[in-house]
Amino acid sequence: MTTSRIALVRRPSPRLADGLVTHIDRKPVDAALALRQWEAYVAALETHGWETVEADPVDACPDGVFVEDTMVVHRNVALISLPGAESRRPETAAAEAAVTALGCSVNRVREPGTLEGGDVLKIGDTVYVGRGGRTNGEGVRQVRAAFEPLGARVVAVPVSKVLHLKSAVTALPDGTVIGYPPLVDDPAAFPRFLPVPEESGAHVVLLGGGRLLMAASAPRSAALFADLGYTPVPVDIGEFEKMEGCVTCLSVRLRELYV
């Protein structure tokens, strides 16, 4: 197994403002600003050593930019989602084609299972799956069936206060789970839990070398991480936050491909 640093991304649809919002109030979205923010997000990944690969756009799907939700990748196997939100189901085919071209083996979630990639948090070989609004119990079972033979341990956790598990929690490079306590169903589900002071401070993408890609809207959480010896890399994703998105959901990180 060779370490890869490839991030799958998808440019935002001009119809972004028509996307789903579930737990927050709808606000006007500036599609042109969103595109500039997306370009800066991609540039930040590239600056920090990631090769970015674009899945074909799906402009008819307002939420297509949130490409993380289309799959879960463990080692070189991509489990293609069956999104719990029906409007998001047409997003998966082009994402599947992109990771197939990169050499991933592909498996698919099947009905009656539902799964969105934002509900899956991997920490080493432990795979936490949020059972909530978009991922059902059968979806969790299919994650287990796909990845436990590859050595993963799949742990189901409840998600009721936010859209996806990774809207509530992500993890630092040492495996400590971080979350904004009012939005975490059960912090005790995780062996080490660190509370952060802002909702968007709970979302980090591990860039490597202690660098944490995170939203510019969480400066106090960034200060906390800097105090712990990490290097925050802030990006403004304000237009995506209005659509209930976060830094994690704008890419799928492929770290363990045979390259």
Ligand SMILES: NC(=O)NCCC[C@H](N)C(=O)O
């Ligand atoms: N993984 C994520 O956090 N995805 C964000 C998806 C936002 C989109 N508006 C949705 O409701 O599906």
